[in-house]
Amino acid sequence: MQSSRNAPTDSPTAAAPSLPGHAAGPKGATTRVQANQQGSRLGLLLIAGALLAAPALAAAADAAEVTAEQVYAYCVDCHGKRGEGGQGGTYPRIAGLPQPYIDRQLHAFKSQARVNKPMVPIFKHQRFDAEIIDLVAGHVADFTPPRLSLWPYEPTPEALAAFDDKAAFETAGGELYSETCAGCHGPDAAGDDSGKVPPLVLQYPAYLKKQIGDFARGERKMPADGSCGEVTPAQAEAVISHIVEIGK
Numbered sequence: 001m002q003s004s005r006n007a008p009t010d011s012p013t014a015a016a017p018s019l020p021g022h023a024a025g026p027k028g029a030t031t032r033v034q035a036n037q038q039g040s041r042l043g044l045l046l047i048a049g050a051l052l053a054a055p056a057l058a059a060a061a062d063a064a065e066v067t068a069e070q071v072y073a074y075c076v077d078c079h080g081k082r083g084e085g086g087q088g089g090t091y092p093r094i095a096g097l098p099q100p101y102i103d104r105q106l107h108a109f110k111s112q113a114r115v116n117k118p119m120v121p122i123f124k125h126q127r128f129d130a131e132i133i134d135l136v137a138g139h140v141a142d143f144t145p146p147r148l149s150l151w152p153y154e155p156t157p158e159a160l161a162a163f164d165d166k167a168a169f170e171t172a173g174g175e176l177y178s179e180t181c182a183g184c185h186g187p188d189a190a191g192d193d194s195g196k197v198p199p200l201v202l203q204y205p206a207y208l209k210k211q212i213g214d215f216a217r218g219e220r221k222m223p224a225d226g227s228c229g230e231v232t233p234a235q236a237e238a239v240i241s242h243i244v245e246i247g248k
């Protein structure tokens, strides 16, 4: 379990131990974020200390003196300094997602209505109440979406095989997107005004693909009145390729 792949799972908890109480301001948090990145290899060594010190955040939260930067220190190892995500989309870009959407996801992770194993420890060891969730969601929503170089999308051979050729794959993706997705996610895949439908553009293809699969398998549930429709894995790739094209 302690392979380096798992390091991000453990290190944020490790990074957080010293989340300052009211004495330190955002500057203190920034220092820790940096220390945290340099020290992420030490995560496993530090984890015991992290768990002992965890009540510090709860105490600070009670006093309503915790800053968004301090809370975001729990996220930075996986989602990056500015919410850009990483590892090819294992960690999604969260920068600039709408605040109501982020809020809903964090509550869903907390209740495990949306299962996200890497984020479980945060909610287990920290008291992320609704106020803290609002705070960090607003902070992340304010980050500028990064320019990730996602284009061109390289379809898998299996996806390509479902179409006559690459051109047919691309045409199908465009049509499928405008006929079945654009109504909710917008013609430019930028989400809708309610803040409940997320943008899909500038998001890692691997992450989008996983979500579409999770919806199909019922592992991720839509809000009661919504559905992303049903697409085959090959169609999903065609749509994703089109979304990448939009964001190029």
Ligand code: HEC
Pocket (backbone or CB within 6 Å): 008, 009, 010, 012, 071, 072, 074, 075, 076, 077, 078, 079, 090, 091, 092, 093, 094, 097, 102, 105, 106, 115, 116, 118, 119, 122, 136, 137, 140, 198, 210
């Ligand atoms: C240990 C790694 C890890 C940490 C720490 C972490 N996350 Fe995540 N997060 C993930 C992974 C992995 C996913 C994707 C889950 C999936 O595939 O459904 C995710 C998904 C999300 C999403 C959903 C994005 C979307 O488009 O639906 C949001 C929002 C999010 N994280 C916010 C946060 C915030 C805020 C924090 C800090 C309080 C945080 N995460 C800490 C690993 C992490």
Ligand code: HEC
Pocket (backbone or CB within 6 Å): 104, 176, 177, 180, 181, 182, 183, 184, 185, 196, 197, 198, 199, 200, 203, 208, 209, 211, 212, 221, 222, 223, 226, 227, 228, 229, 230, 231, 239
């Ligand atoms: C009826 C409106 C609607 C339609 C149509 C729709 N979606 Fe969605 N989609 C949503 C909503 C709402 C969410 C957010 C669900 C939640 O809050 O967890 C979502 C989430 C997603 C996500 C997860 C994004 C993330 O950041 O985690 C993906 C991927 C997605 N949709 C793809 C598609 C694709 C591809 C299509 C077309 C085949 C489509 N959707 C059609 C409403 C829609």
